[in-house]
Amino acid sequence: TQLLEQSPQFLSIQEGENLTVYCNSSSVFSSLQWYRQEPGEGPVLLVTVVTGGEVKKLKRLTFQFGDARKDSSLHITAAQPGDTGLYLCAGRNRDDKIIFGKGTRLHILP
Amino acid sequence: DTAVSQTPKYLVTQMGNDKSIKCEQNLGHDTMYWYKQDSKKFLKIMFSYNNKELIINETVPNRFSPKSPDKAHLNLHINSLELGDSAVYFCASSQGTSRAYFGPGTRLTVT
Numbered sequence: 001t002q003l004l005e006q007s008p009q010f011l012s013i014q015e016g017e018n019l020t021v022y023c024n025s026s027s028v029f030s031s032l033q034w035y036r037q038e039p040g041e042g043p044v045l046l047v048t049v050v051t052g053g054e055v056k057k058l059k060r061l062t063f064q065f066g067d068a069r070k071d072s073s074l075h076i077t078a079a080q081p082g083d084t085g086l087y088l089c090a091g092r093n094r095d096d097k098i099i100f101g102k103g104t105r106l107h108i109l110p
Numbered sequence: 111d112t113a114v115s116q117t118p119k120y121l122v123t124q125m126g127n128d129k130s131i132k133c134e135q136n137l138g139h140d141t142m143y144w145y146k147q148d149s150k151k152f153l154k155i156m157f158s159y160n161n162k163e164l165i166i167n168e169t170v171p172n173r174f175s176p177k178s179p180d181k182a183h184l185n186l187h188i189n190s191l192e193l194g195d196s197a198v199y200f201c202a203s204s205q206g207t208s209r210a211y212f213g214p215g216t217r218l219t220v221t
Contacts, residue, residue: 033165035155042145042202043155044210048163090165100167 004091004101012107016078021087021104024071029091032072034063037086037103079108113137116201116213123191124221131186131216133201142184143202143210144176159184196220 005024013019023032031050035043047056049065049072056063060083062075076083084107090100114135123129135142141160148154157176158165164176173189188195201213 033158041212042143042200042210044204045141045143045158045160045165048160048165090167092165 004089004099006087006089006101006104008104009102010105010107012109013079014109015080018075018077019079019106020073020075021106022071022073023089023091023101025091025099026070027091027093028069029093030069032065032069032089032091034072034074035088035090037088039085043086043088076106079106081108081110084108113211114201114203114213116199116216118216119214120217120219122219122221125191125193127191128187128189129191129218130188131199131201131218133184133186133213134182135201135203135211136182137203137205137211138182139203139205139211140181141204142178143204144184144186145200145202147198147200147215149197156186157184191220193220 007022031048033048034046036046037043047063049056049063052065052067052069054065060077064073072089086103086105088100088103117132121129141158143158144156146154146156156167156170159178175187176184177187178184196219198215198217200215202210204210
């Protein structure tokens with residue numbers, strides 16, 4: 001069974017700190033997406049990474065796809081309360097199926 | 111002006127039928143979504159469509175097929191409806207990392 005493991009499961013930090021969350025698997029993915037879900041709403045697509053080693057930046061968010069395309073990380077610089085939410089990664093495997101991780105619940109304290 | 115609209119608002123149909131739900135957004139967003147809300151009010155993502163890339167949640171049966179005639183529309187077609195398909199279906203759109211704007215929902219009841 002293919003799994004996407006996200007860590008940490010929960011993270012609570014002060015505003016202004018930096019953080020990194022991880023998405024790991026033993027399987028290779030042709031692409032990987034990151035979503036953010038705010039309370040009471042559905043997940044919103046943040047980014048898609050396709051190439052091994054690829055790095056994409058969205059303002060204070062930096063996404064990296066592992067060289068072997070088995071893992072990914074999301075780094076947030078100077079976290080703000082608006083970053084609070086559930087961060088989900090989802091990978092497309094060789095069978096063209098999308099597998100979701102269980103998410104990292106992030107809480108930024110003002 | 112309605113930002114994200116869905117039709118119909120209510121849909122009652124029998125098992126085995128094929129039905130479609132339409133969604134339109136006038137916000138110029140580049141990503142559209144379909145979600146299913148079950149009886150426990152949990153929103154489950156079904157599809158996201160971004161720059162012509164369709165991302166499908168593997169748990170969604172292939173009886174469900176999204177169709178995007180253009181950037182402003184993402185319709186949901188359902189074949190061979192089953193009782194378990196009864197739920198509220200929400201369409202949404204977003205631009206980049208901004209929040210998603212949701213449609214009013216379509217309450218589907220399969221009898």
